[in-house]
Amino acid sequence: MTRTRIAIAGAGYIGQAHIDVLLQSSTCELSAVVDPSPQAQALAAKAGVPLYKSLEELLDRDRPDGVVLATPNQFHVPHALLCMAAGLPMLLEKPVASTVAEGRALARQAEEHNARILIGHHRAHSPIMAKACEVVHSGALGRLVSVMGSAVFFKPDQYFSDAPWRSQPGAGPILLNMIHEVHNLRMLAGEVVAVQAFASNAVRNFQVEDTVAINLRFASGALGSFMLSDSAASPRSWEQTSQENKAYASYDDEDCYVIAGTNGSLSVPTMRLKTYPSAQDRSWWKPFEVGVVGMIRQDPLVHQMEHFGAVVRGEVEPLVSVQDGLANLRVTEAIAEAAKSGRVIEIEAQ
Template identity: 25%
Template sequence: MNKLKVAVIGCGAISRLRHIPEYAANPNVEIVAFCDPNIERAKQYAETYKGRAYSDYETMLKQEHPDAVSVCTPNSLHARTAIAVAEAGAHVLVEKPIASTEAEALAMIDAARAKGVYLMVAQNQRMMPEHVRAKELVDSGRLGKVLTFRTSFGYSGPENWSVEGNGTWFYSKDKAIMGVTADLGVHKADLIRWLLNDEVSEVASFVGTIHKGGTDLDDNAICILRMKGGAMGSLAASWTYYGEADNSTVLYCENGVMKVGTHPEDQIILEMRDGTVERYRADDIATNAGQQSSGIIDAFIDSILTQTPPPIPGEEGLRSLKVVLAAFESQTSGKIVRMT
């Protein structure tokens, strides 16, 4: 079987730590091109993993004709880049958030559909082993209905993650468009929708810049969500968790409590109403300091090879983006936003 020809557009931290090494580890993939406006970054990966370096993705698409492409650019470029990739006839894996606006996301979905290619969004929280196990437990019905929840994702800020350090594009409004709410909040919006098999119906939020200097992009968000099924809960996203990073979720259910990511060794703890406690161990939750395979790349490649729609299609990315956009709308209006 011929290997899929894959290209990576955007050679920053997420490509370096996840997309590129995970493609390289997949036996069905040949990485043919790396593209970044900073050509030296692209050349570095081309030398390490073979393939060719480009500074312009349109030239790359015309010359390489890849089968699939990862779009790992700043948020403002997601839509135009993904649409160009789809129109070139390649399958698209785009980093989260899918886009900066609902209109952009819809245009991406339409472009992929028109060309008969797949569009997948890298919402990797769904693929983490402890979250997969947690969903299995929720879906089993043992816990009964989820009544309330709290979910949080925070660390010390993108300057400690980005290859650009303090000059990271994450703090540039022109490039990032949105701050931590789109960076980390969208992950937890996606996770809670998926875990509960439910959609958000109402959002109330406080979103703002509390501590990060040199930017007017949001560095903290606290949101209250009501789900269509009736569950209510909180979602927190922060770039100012200066101690230990947090990526935890707690579900308070009819028959007990599920704690995910709250213990250093037991990734899932069930505290049942009958007094029994169950502990489950899976791979540690991936962090910036402790990288693990995201599962996203393998799922994307498997989708292409089996001609099966991807597990996190563009439509799912749009639904999670709309929660983020509602959070900003609530902050601006000072009102509860009802989702449509």
């Protein structure tokens, strides 16, 4: 079998993760690394592939079957447009754009070019999330009532000293971290139609927030609450509970989401399920049937790359489309606006 040739543009943390996945893939192979930085040379040499300084040079000298755009956020749209003009399928890392306005423009171009674009919200490829969505959408919980979520963790001081921009406007956990959670929440509970939020920078005293309390209203009428902080010493985050990224310490007894309906609740990712035996005999005085939903834990980046290879080959449609990425960005931007203004922000349909 001829493997699908994939180039990686951007040799930072996530780009290196994609390189590692490609080096282990049986259906795709790393064809090149694109990055102007000096350290990229060593990465390309170790992987045994050529290094190009720009996407233009890559397209001129060694056109791959597809490309992963893991470049800095501000380059996502111009790099995507360049690849689109060349007819090159791409895995575009999140966020789809730096602003909703830019994302809308990109979405229009993608539709006009009939472009094959997968947006890199890798948790969409998580077997844990797939099983959680299966349970929720099966109706086992009854009508969805509430979603309680958290991404509460502690970023060390070095995280900010290594990259001072992370403490400046344009960064902060709303824009850097919450967009991952938004996609998970949309997968579990449907579209978010309104948000409100309180933000604080009382711990770090940076120009950006370190802690945010968020309320959400979903199109179904369900409500959600979410606690976000990068300054709280807690393991209640996806990274520290899912066990999907072995770089993080993990705790089997913690969850980061609880989804509750009129007949029961599901805790994720422990997958503890509590439901009433009878829909006609529900009460807080009655005991639940208690169980654990069977599921597997696997690296979603591996599944994402296999899926991208199939997108490149024209075998499937992207699981996470440009419109999906734009919806996630729209909610994230609304949370930031709500925290700044103190108002409830209604989110317009796409």
